[in-house]
Amino acid sequence: MLQEVIHWSGLDRPNLECASRTVVDGTLGGGGHSWHLIQALQPNDQLIGIDRDGGAIERVTELFDRELPGNATHRSTCRVRLIQSSYRELPQLMYENDIPKVDVILLDLGLSSDQLEDSTRGFSFRTGGNLDLRFCTDEGISASDLLAKIDEKELADIIYQFGEEKFSRRIARAIVERRRSSPVTTAEELAELVHRCVPGGKVHGRIDSATRTFQALRIAVNHELEHLQTAIERLPDCLAPHGRLLVISFHSLEDRIVKHAMRDCPSLQVLTKKPILPTDAEVYENSRSRSAKLRVAEKL
Numbered sequence: 001m002l003q004e005v006i007h008w009s010g011l012d013r014p015n016l017e018c019a020s021r022t023v024v025d026g027t028l029g030g031g032g033h034s035w036h037l038i039q040a041l042q043p044n045d046q047l048i049g050i051d052r053d054g055g056a057i058e059r060v061t062e063l064f065d066r067e068l069p070g071n072a073t074h075r076s077t078c079r080v081r082l083i084q085s086s087y088r089e090l091p092q093l094m095y096e097n098d099i100p101k102v103d104v105i106l107l108d109l110g111l112s113s114d115q116l117e118d119s120t121r122g123f124s125f126r127t128g129g130n131l132d133l134r135f136c137t138d139e140g141i142s143a144s145d146l147l148a149k150i151d152e153k154e155l156a157d158i159i160y161q162f163g164e165e166k167f168s169r170r171i172a173r174a175i176v177e178r179r180r181s182s183p184v185t186t187a188e189e190l191a192e193l194v195h196r197c198v199p200g201g202k203v204h205g206r207i208d209s210a211t212r213t214f215q216a217l218r219i220a221v222n223h224e225l226e227h228l229q230t231a232i233e234r235l236p237d238c239l240a241p242h243g244r245l246l247v248i249s250f251h252s253l254e255d256r257i258v259k260h261a262m263r264d265c266p267s268l269q270v271l272t273k274k275p276i277l278p279t280d281a282e283v284y285e286n287s288r289s290r291s292a293k294l295r296v297a298e299k300l
Contacts, residue, residue, distance in 0.1 A: 001276070004294055005037075005246060010244055012040060019044065020044040021042075023105075028049040029056055031056075031060035033108055034049050046081065048093070048097075049083070050087050051082075052139075056115075057084045064080060084136075088228075090238050091238055094238060107231070107247045107248065108248045110250045122143070122187035125214060130144065130185065131144040131184065131185055131186055131189070133214070134222060142221065146220065147179065147184050148179060151176075153172075155176070156169045159171055159172060162215065163216030163219075167198050170197045171193070190214070191214075225253060232247075245297050248294050269298045269299075270295070271296045272295050275295050276296075277292070278290065
């Protein structure tokens with residue numbers, strides 16, 4: 001949703017109100033949104049990219065160092081800072097970097113292509129690999145460690161609440177039974193186990209039947225909803241007057257938190273009564289975008 005992000009950020013309008021603007025990409029990922037945001041900024045503006053994944057910071061740093069200085073369409077780029085952290089820590093990062101207010105905050109809550117293709121962490125059961133699922137491997141415990149020790153009821157609750165998987169109890173029971181002889185340690189093993197538990201096997205509805213379980217475990221080990229809930233309460237105070245908060249969510253749990261927080265915050269005006277959805281053309285080009293929802297609010 002690159003064009004939608006640029007439009008709703010207001011960066012495609014002339015900058016008449018301030019001498020410089022500060023834009024925060026709170027979920028840097030592969031740098032796709034940041035790259036396009038930079039093209040909309042002026043040399044006296046700055047972009048701050050944040051990601052919990054240190055690998056993302058390294059990859060995007062190399063990309064920008066290689067590409068930005070000689071970019072034919074924007075030779076004199078804005079200032080760029082890339083920081084390994086969580087977007088919920090933005091108030092502290094602003095304090096440490098002497099930034100009074102920011103003009104745009106973007107959160108894209110989906111996984112990046114780099115993460116999905118990383119076979120060492122198991123984000124995608126198609127590429128496989130160790131069942132880690134952490135954004136930052138220095139924090140918390142891996143999904144395989146979680147599955148090795150959690151009790152059946154708690155596991156079923158996680159899969160049901162975070163994955164909205166109606167066969168959660170059947171899946172949890174199978175995982176606990178399996179670990180008595182051979183714990184689940186890889187993405188392939190978990191996917192195969194879930195496929196055996198869900199009616200219809202590998203495909204359930206429009207998605208792979210393992211998708212919801214992987215989503216639930218990823219949310220659990222990264223405390224994603226806690227990060228989002230805390231951030232969405234803090235971020236309005238980081239915005240300058242008329243600054244904008246843009247959030248792209250990919251499942252109903254995230255979208256519900258964003259919708260209610262924007263609506264209930266007295267310092268925000270919701271600009272999107274209904275979420276902005278990707279165009280048919282984008283969904284055709286990138287099937288993962290089909291569940292994306294963009295919500296936007298402006299600081300009063």
